[in-house]
Amino acid sequence: MLDCTPKEITERKSGGMINPAKTCQPIGAMYAALGIHKCLPHSHGSQGCCSYHRMHLTRHFRDPVMASTSCFTEGSSVFGGGANLKASIQNVFHIYKPDVMAIHTTCLTETIGDDVSSIIKTAEVAADKLVIHANTPSYVGSHITGFSNMTKAMVSYLAKNTLPKKKEQANIIPGFVNPGDMREIKRLVQSMDIEYIMFPDTSGVVDSPMTGEFQMYPEGGTTVEQLKDTGNSQLSLALGRFASSDPADLLNKQCGVPAAVLKTPIGIKATDALLMTLRNSFAREIPKELEIERGQLVDIMTDTHFHFHGKTVAIFGDPDIVTGLTEFVLSLGMVPLHVLTGTPGGSSNSAAGSFEDDINEMLKGAGIEANVKSAGDLFTLHQWIKNQPVDLLIGNTYGKYIARAEDIPFMRVGFPILDRSVHSYLPIVGYQGAMRLIEMISNALLDRADRDAKDEDFELVM
Amino acid sequence: MAENLAGTIAERDGFIVTKGKNKKQLQCDTDSSAGCVSQRACVYCGARVVLNPITDAIHLVHGPIGCASYTWDIRGSLSSGAELYRNSFSTDLKEQDIIFGGAKKLSAAIDGLMEKYQAKLVFVYSTCIVGVIGDDLEAICSAASQKHNIAVIPVESSGFIGNKSAGYRAAGDALLRLIKPSQSAVIEKNNSINYLGDFNLAGEAWIIQNYLRQMGVELNVTFTGDSRYTALKSAPKAKLNIIQCAGSMIYMAGKMEELYQIPYIQISFLGIEDTATSLRKIAAALGEESMIAKAEALIAKETQRVEAIIKGYRTKLQGKKAAIFVGGGFKAISLIKQFREIGIDVVMIGTQTGRKEEYETINDLVDDGTVILDDANPAELEKFMMEKGANLLVGGVKERPLAYKLGIAFIDHNHDRKHPLSGFEGAVNFAEEVYSTVCSPVWNSLAKLRIEGGVTDHG
Numbered sequence: 001m002l003d004c005t006p007k008e009i010t011e012r013k014s015g016g017m018i019n020p021a022k023t024c025q026p027i028g029a030m031y032a033a034l035g036i037h038k039c040l041p042h043s044h045g046s047q048g049c050c051s052y053h054r055m056h057l058t059r060h061f062r063d064p065v066m067a068s069t070s071c072f073t074e075g076s077s078v079f080g081g082g083a084n085l086k087a088s089i090q091n092v093f094h095i096y097k098p099d100v101m102a103i104h105t106t107c108l109t110e111t112i113g114d115d116v117s118s119i120i121k122t123a124e125v126a127a128d129k130l131v132i133h134a135n136t137p138s139y140v141g142s143h144i145t146g147f148s149n150m151t152k153a154m155v156s157y158l159a160k161n162t163l164p165k166k167k168e169q170a171n172i173i174p175g176f177v178n179p180g181d182m183r184e185i186k187r188l189v190q191s192m193d194i195e196y197i198m199f200p201d202t203s204g205v206v207d208s209p210m211t212g213e214f215q216m217y218p219e220g221g222t223t224v225e226q227l228k229d230t231g232n233s234q235l236s237l238a239l240g241r242f243a244s245s246d247p248a249d250l251l252n253k254q255c256g257v258p259a260a261v262l263k264t265p266i267g268i269k270a271t272d273a274l275l276m277t278l279r280n281s282f283a284r285e286i287p288k289e290l291e292i293e294r295g296q297l298v299d300i301m302t303d304t305h306f307h308f309h310g311k312t313v314a315i316f317g318d319p320d321i322v323t324g325l326t327e328f329v330l331s332l333g334m335v336p337l338h339v340l341t342g343t344p345g346g347s348s349n350s351a352a353g354s355f356e357d358d359i360n361e362m363l364k365g366a367g368i369e370a371n372v373k374s375a376g377d378l379f380t381l382h383q384w385i386k387n388q389p390v391d392l393l394i395g396n397t398y399g400k401y402i403a404r405a406e407d408i409p410f411m412r413v414g415f416p417i418l419d420r421s422v423h424s425y426l427p428i429v430g431y432q433g434a435m436r437l438i439e440m441i442s443n444a445l446l447d448r449a450d451r452d453a454k455d456e457d458f459e460l461v462m
Numbered sequence: 463m464a465e466n467l468a469g470t471i472a473e474r475d476g477f478i479v480t481k482g483k484n485k486k487q488l489q490c491d492t493d494s495s496a497g498c499v500s501q502r503a504c505v506y507c508g509a510r511v512v513l514n515p516i517t518d519a520i521h522l523v524h525g526p527i528g529c530a531s532y533t534w535d536i537r538g539s540l541s542s543g544a545e546l547y548r549n550s551f552s553t554d555l556k557e558q559d560i561i562f563g564g565a566k567k568l569s570a571a572i573d574g575l576m577e578k579y580q581a582k583l584v585f586v587y588s589t590c591i592v593g594v595i596g597d598d599l600e601a602i603c604s605a606a607s608q609k610h611n612i613a614v615i616p617v618e619s620s621g622f623i624g625n626k627s628a629g630y631r632a633a634g635d636a637l638l639r640l641i642k643p644s645q646s647a648v649i650e651k652n653n654s655i656n657y658l659g660d661f662n663l664a665g666e667a668w669i670i671q672n673y674l675r676q677m678g679v680e681l682n683v684t685f686t687g688d689s690r691y692t693a694l695k696s697a698p699k700a701k702l703n704i705i706q707c708a709g710s711m712i713y714m715a716g717k718m719e720e721l722y723q724i725p726y727i728q729i730s731f732l733g734i735e736d737t738a739t740s741l742r743k744i745a746a747a748l749g750e751e752s753m754i755a756k757a758e759a760l761i762a763k764e765t766q767r768v769e770a771i772i773k774g775y776r777t778k779l780q781g782k783k784a785a786i787f788v789g790g791g792f793k794a795i796s797l798i799k800q801f802r803e804i805g806i807d808v809v810m811i812g813t814q815t816g817r818k819e820e821y822e823t824i825n826d827l828v829d830d831g832t833v834i835l836d837d838a839n840p841a842e843l844e845k846f847m848m849e850k851g852a853n854l855l856v857g858g859v860k861e862r863p864l865a866y867k868l869g870i871a872f873i874d875h876n877h878d879r880k881h882p883l884s885g886f887e888g889a890v891n892f893a894e895e896v897y898s899t900v901c902s903p904v905w906n907s908l909a910k911l912r913i914e915g916g917v918t919d920h921g
Contacts, residue, residue: 002545006578014570017527017554018578024528040499046590046621047494048504052532055859064863066840071494072622077594088497095841096499107526108590108622111560138526139555139591212869212908214844342527379549398534401548 003405005379007386018379019398021316022342024138025146026104027053028176028243030067032150033102035200037221040098041067044085044116044133045106060416061179061206061424066216068092068101072108081114089123089131096216100130100224104150107138130224132157142343143415144242144318147176151200151247158224159231161255167229168282169195171236171257175243175264175320176415177429179203179220184427185239185265188275192284197226197233207425231255235281237274240264240320242343242355264320265429266437267328268297293431300438305333307442307462314338316381316395317414319355319374324429325394325413326359328437330366334392337368338384340376378402392444409444413437477837482830488821490813490836493625499839501787501860502814504621506589508629511537511877512710513585513617513636515661515686516694518544520581522551524568524597525589529621530554538877539661540668542688546579555591565597572606572614583691584614585636593620613691615639626789627709627815634714637685638721641697649698649722654682655744656700656724658715659707660731662687663877666884670706670731673885677745677756685711698722702747704729704740706884709790709815730792731884733800733892734765734772764886772803775893780805782900785852787812787843787861788875791820797856797875798827804893809850812838840864854900869908871899 026043030053033041043050050069057065068091070076070084085103092101103116116133125131134153136146151173172189174182182203189196204220230236230251238248238261248259260277263270272294275286312335315325319341326336345354355374363370371384382402385393393403396414403410417423427433446462453459476489494500506529514521514537523530530552541547553571555564572584586603599616607614617636619629643649655674660667667687674681682700683693703718703726705711715726727747729740738761745757784806786797791813798808808828812835813820824834833846840861847855847870855865858876865872873895875883881891 002548004546004549004579010577012574014574015554015556015567016522016571016574017530017550017552018575019534019550020527020531020552020554022527023531024526026528042497046504047500047502047625048507048621049528049590051501051503051507051860052528056532058860058863062863064840064867065860066499068497068499069494071496071498071500072590073493074623077590077622084496087495091495091497095497095839106590107528107555107560108594111591111594137557138528139557139560142527208867210867210869210908212867214840214864214867216841 002401005382005386005405007383009383009387012380017377019382019401020342020377021340021381021398022142022144023056024107024143025136025141025149026106026138027056028143028146028148029102029104029134029136029150030065031057031176031202032147032200033104034065034205035202035221036100036102036154036227037223038099038217039102039221040092040096040100042088042092042101042103043067043069043106044081044088044103044114045070045108046072049106056416057206059418062421063206063208064214065206066096068096070109077108077112080112081109082119085114085116085119086123089120089125093126093129098217099128100132102150102153103131103133104136104146105133106136110135110137130157144176144320144343147243148246151244152250154199154227155230155247155250155254158227159251159255160228161231163232166234166257167195167232169197169229169233170278170282171230171233171248171251172196172198173236173238173244173247174198174201175240176318177264177321178424178427179205179207180425180427181429181433184430184433188271188290188430189278191287191289192275192278192282193287194278194282194284197230198222199227199230231257233257235260237262237277239274240323241353242319244320263327264324266321266324267331267434268294268301268431269327269331270324271430271434290431297431297434300435301332304438304442307445309333310335311392311445312337312390313392313394314381314385314390316340316378316399319343321414323355323358327362328434329441330362332438332441335368336363336370337388337390338371338381340371340373340381342376344375392441409448411440411444413440474842478833478835478842481825481828481832481834488825488834488836490816490818490821494837499841500837501839501858502837503626505624505626505629505632506587506619506621507533508626508710509617509619509633509636510587510629511661512630512633513686514547515539516583516585516689516691517541517547518581518690519547519583519585520551520575520579521547521585521587522553522571522575523587523589524553524564524592524599525555525587526591527552527554529587529589536877537661538663538879539687540663540665544690546581551575560591560595563595563597564592565602568597568602569606572610576610576612582612583640584612585617586614587617588620590621593623613640625815630710631713633710634717637694637714638717640694643698651701652680652682652699653748654680654700655702655704655748656682656697657684658703658705658726659711660684660687660884661707664879664882666731666882666888669882669885669887673741673760674744676760677741677753678750679744679748679753685714698724700724702727702744704744706731707790708792709817728792730796731888732793732796733803734768734886734889735799735803736796737885737889738765768886768890771890772893775897776803776805778897778901779893782806782853783809783851784854784856785810785843785847785850785870787838787855787857789814789858791816791824793875795820795823795827798824800889800892803889804896806854806896808832809852810835810846812836812843844868854896869905871902871905873899
């Protein structure tokens with residue numbers, strides 16, 4: 001049995017991780033940068049970092065992921081990486097011809113203290129080309145922090161307040177979600193008839209259609225013009241505080257664009273909140289088509305609620321996603337017993353509150369006592385489950401070891417998902433995403449019920 | 463789009479040759495250019511993939527979390543027992559550790575892990591940052607080793623000190639430390655052999671072990687597929703080393719010859735031809751008549767069994783063209799021959815870390831007009847696959863979606879392989895995999911679109 005986790009919980013003194021529930025900042029920065037149109041992410045560090053991030057993203061999205069690297073050697077780490085970075089900037093524009101090069105640092109270049117912004121300033125870059133950068137030390141935060149930092153860099157480098165009066169236009173910062181989710185959020189905003197700029201936007205980049213040609217820069221991504229124009233918007237909607245609130249706050253400081261920080265719109269309540277905010281800020285009516293979708297979702301929830309009521313669940317993954325999922329399963333009558341993220345509590349340097357407080361408040365409202373932890377690992381989650389078993393496990397691919405060891409139905413949501421496909425095309429956000437989640441939860445629970453039923457209990461109609 | 467990307471940087475010219483056209487020698491075994499979209503990995507990666515298949519060891523990554531996350535159970539090397547290696551252990555260094563050093567945290571992490579798992583062996587991998595902040599891994603590991611009375615071995619794998627090949631060497635050094643007998647111990651030689659450079663991906667080492675058993679060859683230990691501490695410690699007793707993946711193990715084999723007087727031979731179990739040759743080589747090296755006879759019987763039986771099947775595939779695949787981009791040169795060489803067995807010509811071939819001698823062999827084997835390239839980037843792979851009209855690419859995880867986007871079939875000859883590709887069984891699996899992707903009906907959907915869109919079908 002693939003199970004090396006002891007049941008007995010003892011104090012963890014070392015601060016190390018066993019079976020992590022997070023990864024490092026640079027991959028988040030790389031993913032965010034892919035959401036800029038014609039942008040080549042650049043990893044300033046050793047070759048392996050870039051290779052690993054591309055590999056991991058490729059496995060999740062099953063699409064080519066392009067990024068360049070400074071290819072550090074022993075010399076560059078002793079004498080500084082300035083020369084490598086300058087050569088990189090030259091080579092990247094010469095060979096790969098992006099419009100934008102988005103540099104992120106690594107633990108190595110942060111520690112040797114390369115001053116990336118000075119190096120960029122002294123590098124020769126053609127007038128119609130752009131280089132931006134984010135500091136993403138791997139020893140702070142997680143991949144979510146890195147995503148937030150690169151999104152922040154888009155604001156700090158590009159957003160400009162150029163008009164006397166703000167445009168009737170919303171900035172939508174979707175957070176670290178799949179392109180399918182970004183498409184769905186855009187559809188919701190479009191159906192409200194509201195002008196918007198979504199950034200970053202990886203739809204059309206890592207879910208690009210098969211044409212028989214390889215496009216180094218597929219059609220998707222937020223354009224530089226749009227990124228500049230974010231400073232003229234009337235409102236920023238930051239979806240998910242961990243991945244999105246920092247860039248929204250910066251836009252407010254830099255360009256006077258007010259920010260509304262909302263939950264990632266997973267489930268009925270969070271989707272309602274998104275649409276109501278849009279409605280109130282832009283004086284629009286909720287269109288009939290969304291009213292119908294919502295009605296269908298409620299219909300499905302009532303049709304199926306008896307399957308879910310009182311079922312216990314463990315949820316892990318990235319903080320914004322886990323928060324949304326927890327709220328949604330509570331609305332179905334399920335009981336989250338273990339809720340864990342690997343990302344540390346508050347995104348670094350932000351005034352945003354804590355993951356644990358958010359979750360505990362929701363659980364308190366439902367009268368549930370549960371294990372809740374940020375900066376946790378799957379060793380801890382597994383121990384919790386061994387001591388207090390659950391009916392369902394929700395999380396990324398790495399949950400499969402626990403699901404197998406404990407024989408629990410397992411539903412894959414989040415990043416990364418390395419062993420199933422199609423997930424990145426279909427949303428979990430919005431009313432339609434909620435329907436999809438219900439289908440996934442039902443299938444997981446009912447397939448198990450069918451599997452385990454005795455002959456006399458095996459039922460056709462469920 | 464393709465035209466824009468076709469232009470390669472002048473600095474890269476020396477790394478690409480076309481057989482028959484260029485007189486020049488291919489450049490290889492050098493650092494990649496800064497700013498390239500390289501398919502190469504780092505020292506840590508090289509060390510980790512070599513050592514990770516040791517199943518009962520704690521593989522502790524000393525560094526920030528990423529290096530441990532990305533290597534968690536991705537190797538696909540199977541175990542017949544212990545599963546400890548499939549967990550991910552990291553010291554998860556934080557900002558204060560970078561400032562004050564990570565030594566204490568590392569010691570505490572080893573202590574904590576030893577409380578939970580009664581391992582006999584711990585590898586501590588150094589990552590980029592450890593090389594910079596200067597934690598004394600030797601001292602920490604040595605203290606932990608004494609405290610817990612087990613082997614705690616540092617792996618000098620800071621990412622920036624070279625490429626993947628340097629990592630193979632770092633892993634080799636760690637293994638050499640592991641197998642070193644205590645000073646008082648006398649090495650009692652026996653008639654067994656060590657099998658180097660098989661990581662038991664999809665159970666490949668088991669296939670070969672089974673052949674050796676049938677030949678009456680006693681296998682001492684495999685480096686490192688499905689290996690464990692106790693078996694590895696006995697490595698110096700062997701009479702002969704056979705090496706499959708030369709890129710990762712040739713250094714180690716040379717050292718073992720020097721230290722323990724174990725000669726080595728290079729073998730390859732990819733394809734029928736190389737498998738048969740290799741089994742004969744092993745029997746001849748051991749020099750026992752009975753083994754030679756048994757090897758011949760095995761080869762005859764297996765060749766007869768699989769040849770009919772392979773022939774069936776060959777008629778379906780004859781005339782298709784393949785492109786190869788793999789990690790090491792030795793594998794690339796075997797693949798050329800293996801493709802020939804199923805009627806496929808290789809039109810482009812490259813490696814991440816191939817050596818000069820290997821490229822010479824490649825050059826001898828391929829037809830005129832074949833493009834040979836070292837450390838290629840995606841734009842180069844695209845350019846030459848399209849130019850040469852490849853129907854199939856053999857590569858690793860990052861190359862797969864690139865091939866698919868071009869409408870080119872793909873097989874994984876790396877960590878993501880799902881069927882064993884070694885030996886006679888492997889030759890059949892290989893042919894079947896090639897067939898199932900090259901002749902899949904999914905490509906027809908694309909062709910239809912092309913006709914409607916008026917684009918010429920290149921396939």
